[in-house]
Amino acid sequence: MSQSPVTSLAPDPQRWKALTFIAIAQLMVVLDATIVNIALPSAQEDLGISEGNKQWVITAYALAFGGLLLFGGRIADLWGRKRTFVTGLIGFAAASALGGAATGEAMMLGARALQGVFGALLAPAALSLLAVMFTEAKERAKAFGIYGAIAGGGGAVGLILGGFLTEYLNWRWTFFVNIPFAIIAAAGAYFVIREPSEGRNRSPLDIPGVVLSTLGLVALVYGFTRAESDGWSDAVTVTMFVASVVLLAAFVVTEAKVKSPLLPLRVLTERNRGGVYLSLGLAIISMFGLFLFLTYYLQIVQNYSPVKTGFAFLPMIFGMIVGSTQIGTRLMTRVPPRLLMAPGFLLAAVGMLLLTQLEVDTSYAGLILPAQLMLGLGMGTAFMPAMSLATHGVEPRDAGVASAMVNTSQQVGGAIGTALLNTIAASATTAYLTDHAASATTPAAQKLLAAQSMVEGYTTAIWWAVGILVLASAIAFVLVNTGADDGSATASSDGEGVEDAVKIPVVAH
CATH class of the missing domain: 4.10.860 (DNA Excision Repair, Uvrb; Chain A)
Structure with a gap:
């Protein structure tokens, strides 16, 4: 078996400091996907946003972010990852300031779209910087463990922070809070990050x-x-x-x-990366659906305050941190990624399965807490090798666009999850109401029926989410066939070395 050339880059002595600023930026982008959701009712009332247009506060961000991610990833490859990263941070801060200061509907929607534009620059640049800065197997495992925990748990952190800011300050702070995040991350990145000069993509756009x-x-x-x-x-x-x-x-x-x-097909057709993009997208469908239904359940059915609802997600965050930084990081250099991803997604599916037993008066400690712990542990364990493998063996000049594909699969997965599972839940709720309406003859009975029908809708949709997670596990097990990331050339199932199979330098692995 012939060996492909290996590009050796001298490790940056300040790369761990750089990771701190990359992590801050990633947390800002991920939590922004959910922090505004809790603040939306207050913002809608203050700015006079119509009921029909309120969804555009979320949609404007999602469209700009999801639509421009591949472009943003290629810009990072062309223009330089560090420069793109810092520019994205500064732009995101400016757009956040505009949103926080919004005086009307148009200004708010414009600010959200701008946040999406600069987020599409920032997110792929952050992941591709990790890919080219951390090349030694054990260090890469630690770095991606931290990144994976943030990518998985940031949405839940957004719920906590959004609830706290909305309840004790006002909705504008869900935007203003991004500014110190962005300034600290941009200043730190500018002075600390030393991007490897190799691998810049000089080809025309x-x-x-x-x-x-x-x-x-x-x-x-x-x-x-x-x-x-x-x-x-x-x-x-x-x-x-x-x-x-x-x-x-x-x-x-x-x-x-x-x-x-813009997107070399070699990035997609390598089976391990393809398996990661597909399984990760499916897992995100389930995750976004769960955030949505559990938030509704706790606030509407159990009457939790926004802050209490946010803190109710802490077990999931704890599980993700443990799964990603302890289980995933420690095992990634010892076992093949599919033996972390497939069982991780299955454990998350078991946690989700528990939540199909939700009832109107379900105990938080007895059911919701253990379910969240299992879900977090499973997702954290699976996300960590998935994030690393997404840029596994990719050429440095393609690191940005390969990273963008991770974000794209997450963004599209989130859009599908919210729409598909919400539709399933709404249909089940309506059917339950129709079947039991005749029995609710008093106001108290009607109120109880409304709560029961909502829970029926949530649990029906969660059953679908369980199935989707099982499918994600199966895809990860079948498609991901690379060996443990021990720093040497890893063998694929057909006997060829991965580096030989994709014929690239081992700079990002």
Whole structure:
């Protein structure tokens, strides 16, 4: 077996300090996906945002972020990861200041879209910096353990922080809180990060690829967002899905033919990365659905305050941190990634399975707490090797766009999860109400029926989420076949070394 050339980069002595600032930036981006949700009712009332337009506070961010991620990843490869990272942070801070100071609907929606634009620069640059800075196996395991814990638990942190800021200050602080995060991370990154000079992508930008991928992803994310509010058979929803299929198919054809593609198909066709993108996207579908339903259940059915609801997610965060930084980090250099990812997703599915037993008066300590611990442990254990493997063996010049694909799978997964599972829950709730309406003859009985029907909707959707997690586990087990990351060339199941199979220098692994 011939050995491919190995590019050896001298490790940056300040890379652990750099990780601190990358982690701060990643936390800011991830928590921003949920922190605004809790503040939305207050912001809607203050700014006079109509009921029909309130979803755009969330959607404007999701469309810009999801649609521009591949473009942002390639910009990082072309322009430099550190420069793109710092620019994204400064822009995100400015957009957050604009959102916090918003005086009306248009200003708020514009600020949210700008946050999405700069987030699409920032997120892939952060992950690709980790990929090229941490090349030694044990150090890489620790670095990605921290990153994986933040990527998995940041959404729950957003719920806690959003509840606290909304209840004790006001909704504007859910935007202003980003500014110190961004300033600290940008200043630290500017002075500390020493990006390896090798691997800069000097090829011209693939403009057709940018246009097709951006429009295709925007159509896809908007299609799922529209399905949630207007139904799957709505004409605009169907049109968006058809348009996304056509545009993304055209994008793939274009990438196969152009000399310098935005997303080289080699990034997708390597089976381990493909398995990571697919299983991670499916897991995120389940996670976003759970955040949504558990938040509703605790606030509406159990009458928790926003702050109490946020703190109710702490066991999940604790589980993710332990799973990612202790289990995943310690085992990644000893066992193949699929033996962490597949069991991790299965353990999360068992935790989710417990939550199908929710009732109106379910005990938090007796059911919800252990379910969250299992879910967090499983997701943390699976996310950690998944994040590392997503940039496994990738050429340095493709690190940005490979990282962007991780964020894209998460963003699209989140959009699908929110729309699909919410639709399933709504249908089950309506069916339960219809079947039992005749028995609710008093106001007290009607109130109880309303709560029972909501819980029936949540548990029905959670059953689907369990199935999706089992599928994610199966995909990870079947497709991910690389060996343990022990710092040497790892063998794939067909007997070829991974580095030989993809014919690239081992700079990002």
